[in-house]
Every structure is written in C-alpha cells, then in structure tokens.
Amino acid sequence: MLPSLNSIISRLHLKQLRLLIALADHGSLLKAAQQVALTQPGASKALHEIETTFGMALFNRTNRGLEPNQIGHCVIRYARLIHTDLAHLREEIGGIMRGHGGRVTVGVIMGAVPLLADAVTRLVAEHPEMSVEIVEDTSATLLSQLDAGRLDLAICRTTISPTPEHYGSVQLQEETLAVIANVRHPLRQAATLTLQDLAESRWVVYRANMPMRLLLEREFRDADIRFPQHLLETTSVFATLALLQANPSFVALVSVDVASFFARHDMMCILPLTLASRSEPYEMVVRKGAPLSPGARLLIDALTPAPPP
Known part of the structure; x- marks a missing residue:
C-alpha cells in the first residue's frame, strides 16, 4: 500500500536523497557510498530504510549492480528536483545576505x-x-x-x-503577429500578399486551441479559405527556425518581436501579409x-x- 505523505516526510532524510542520486549516477552501492561518505554496510542499511519508507523496491539487483525500476526512476527524479531546489535556496539566501x-x-x-x-x-x-x-x-x-x-x-x-x-x-x-519564411522563399520579393497566396503553403504553427493557432484559424475562416490540413506543430522557437531553414517553402506565424529579431539577423524574412486579427x-x-x-x-x-x- 502506498504510504501517506506524512509518513514519507517523517521518515525520509536529505542524506538518503543524496544516496539515491549517487546510486542512479554510479549503479554501484560501493561507489555511491563513497560519494556520500558512508560505509557500504551503512549505505545498504540506508537504501533498505528508503525502500521501507516507500513500501516497495526501487532498484533491481543485477550482476551489473543496482538498476532503478520504474518507481525508482520516479523517486530519483524528484530527489534531483529537491536537491536542485535546495541549491537554489542556498543561492538565493546568499544573494539576500549580499544585498x-x-x-x-x-x-x-x-x-x-x-x-x-x-x-x-x-x-x-x-x-x-x-x-x-x-x-x-x-x-x-x-x-x-x-x-x-x-x-x-x-x-x-x-x-x-x-x-x-x-x-x-x-x-x-x-x-502583433507576422508571417515569416526562409530568406529564399519564392514570395519574399512580393509587394503585398493575401492569405490566399499562402493557402497551399506548409505552415509551422502552435498546436490546436492555443491563442495564436486560434487566431490563424479565424483569419482563414473570415477569408472563406479552408484551413490547411497538413501542419507542422511546435511550441519551440528553435524548431520553428530549423524547419524554415530546412525548407524555403514553409511559413510560420510568430510575434512581430520574434520576426523582427530573426529578420534583423538575416535568419528569416517577414512576408508582406497583413493580418486583420490581433492577438491577446x-x-x-x-x-x-x-x-x-x-x-x-x-x-x-x-x-x-x-x-x-
């Protein structure tokens, strides 16, 4: 049975979390014990206490050493988060002390x-x-x-x-939003563009139900143009940039600040398409x-x- 939160809090110690991280890094009880300044029997006892706290095994014992099981990977991930948070806590306290x-x-x-x-x-x-x-x-x-x-x-x-x-x-x-493309896009020299000119383009967009995606869908709907069916969906700036660099025919909708940054560094061009809608x-x-x-x-x-x- 899964132990209560109060039980975990009262029984789990920070040095045990350090041991879990060391075990994940080394896969060896001896090397993990050396890293956290415990004897091997002391580390073995501590691991037993940790697994007793959670009421289940966290590692598989193999001839290659200790390998985290699925639950062990989960516990180790949170042990690392707690360790990182404590490091940030110390850093912030130090900053406050220094003014x-x-x-x-x-x-x-x-x-x-x-x-x-x-x-x-x-x-x-x-x-x-x-x-x-x-x-x-x-x-x-x-x-x-x-x-x-x-x-x-x-x-x-x-x-x-x-x-x-x-x-x-x-x-x-x-x-404010802008449409960007590779500097070698076929329509980069156009004086002005309409949405119909880009209706058959492959668009790099946010996934469905996100504000920028909803705005683009509204633009197509108001222009009585079918929204493109085959999209490239990402929330990553770098992925967007990489996709546009890889194929000069792709286009993407981004904020004008992002578009201007790309254009200023000659990474992308801003296509001359004016959108009627404004984003939130x-x-x-x-x-x-x-x-x-x-x-x-x-x-x-x-x-x-x-x-x-």
Missing part, C-alpha cells in the same frame, strides 16, 4: 522572449550577481508550473486557464497571495514600464 535578489525563475511564451530578454539584460546590468532561470513553454504549462511553485512569475496569458482569478496579472504589451496581450503573471522573492521583485521592476514624466 541583492540572488535568483529568479521566470517562464515565458515564445512571442514574449525578446521582451523578457531586454528586461533581463537591464536587470543583470544593475545586479550583476543575479542568477536568472528562463523557462520557455506554453501558457498552460507555465501556469501549471506557477501553481506548483516552480516559477516565481511568468509572461503568458491567463485567459487559457479555467480559473484566471487565481492569478495576479498585469498587461505588458499588445502582441502578454501578461506578467504571479500566484495571487504568494510571497515574492527579492529577485522576482527586481525582475518585475525591470519588466514594468516606467510611468511617463
């Missing part, structure tokens, strides 16, 4: 990456010892990580959530009622435009 924010973890959707990059550049210029972790993903995933306490704040959209009232949010800026604005989002770390406050200050004089 600056220490560390901040921020999530961002693809279109807002240039906006965040500018803010982070300003932040580290003023606080050079600040550490910043940036997680790029969809709004849904970022809000989930915000709920779990894995992020200090996120730049995304709360409208995709069934419970947007659970978040504190401030609108940062409107999002970016929001700076935190968990309502959750305390903010000093690092999060500093990043929020860097993201928030100064009021006009």
Whole structure:
C-alpha cells in the first residue's frame, strides 16, 4: 500500500536523497557510498530504510549492480528536483545576505522572449550577481508550473486557464503577429500578399486551441479559405527556425518581436501579409497571495514600464 505523505516526510532524510542520486549516477552501492561518505554496510542499511519508507523496491539487483525500476526512476527524479531546489535556496539566501535578489525563475511564451530578454539584460546590468532561470513553454504549462511553485512569475496569458482569478496579472504589451519564411522563399520579393497566396503553403504553427493557432484559424475562416490540413506543430522557437531553414517553402506565424529579431539577423524574412486579427496581450503573471522573492521583485521592476514624466 502506498504510504501517506506524512509518513514519507517523517521518515525520509536529505542524506538518503543524496544516496539515491549517487546510486542512479554510479549503479554501484560501493561507489555511491563513497560519494556520500558512508560505509557500504551503512549505505545498504540506508537504501533498505528508503525502500521501507516507500513500501516497495526501487532498484533491481543485477550482476551489473543496482538498476532503478520504474518507481525508482520516479523517486530519483524528484530527489534531483529537491536537491536542485535546495541549491537554489542556498543561492538565493546568499544573494539576500549580499544585498541583492540572488535568483529568479521566470517562464515565458515564445512571442514574449525578446521582451523578457531586454528586461533581463537591464536587470543583470544593475545586479550583476543575479542568477536568472528562463523557462520557455506554453501558457498552460507555465501556469501549471506557477501553481506548483516552480516559477516565481511568468509572461503568458491567463485567459487559457479555467480559473484566471487565481492569478495576479498585469498587461505588458499588445502582441502583433507576422508571417515569416526562409530568406529564399519564392514570395519574399512580393509587394503585398493575401492569405490566399499562402493557402497551399506548409505552415509551422502552435498546436490546436492555443491563442495564436486560434487566431490563424479565424483569419482563414473570415477569408472563406479552408484551413490547411497538413501542419507542422511546435511550441519551440528553435524548431520553428530549423524547419524554415530546412525548407524555403514553409511559413510560420510568430510575434512581430520574434520576426523582427530573426529578420534583423538575416535568419528569416517577414512576408508582406497583413493580418486583420490581433492577438491577446502578454501578461506578467504571479500566484495571487504568494510571497515574492527579492529577485522576482527586481525582475518585475525591470519588466514594468516606467510611468511617463
């Protein structure tokens, strides 16, 4: 039977988590014991205590050593997360003691990456010892990580959530969209384009039910053009760029900030297609009622435009 959370918390020790990580890294009880400064009998006893805590075996004993089973892989993954969180805790405390924010973890959707990059550049210029972790993903995933306490704040959209009232949010800026393509795209020299001109193109898009995808579907619907059936779906900036570089006929819908970055560095061209619809604005989002770390406050200050004089 699966033990209760209280039972796991009361019986599991941090040094046991270190042993689990060492066992995963080495597959040898002797080498793991040496890494965490235990004798081999002491490590064997500790492993037995860990498996007793969870009420099940975490490793298969083979002639090659110890190999994590499915549950063992799960427990080891969380042991690594806890170890990383403690390292971040120490780093943040050190930063506070030295008089600056220490560390901040921020999530961002693809279109807002240039906006965040500018803010982070300003932040580290003023606080050079600040550490910043940036997680790029969809709004849904970022809000989930915000709920779990894995992020200090996120730049995304709360409208995709069934419970947007659970978040504190401030609108940062409107999002304008652009269609980009390889610099060798056949229509790159056109003076102007309509959606019909690109109706047969292979589009790189976000997956269904995401705001940017819904906007593109609405554009096709309003133009009375059938939405393309064979799509390339990704939420990755790099995957989008790689696909467009691989095939000059592909096109993609991205924020104008991302498009301008690519075009400025001659990586892509912006096709002369004007979209009638506008996307929802970016929001700076935190968990309502959750305390903010000093690092999060500093990043929020860097993201928030100064009021006009």
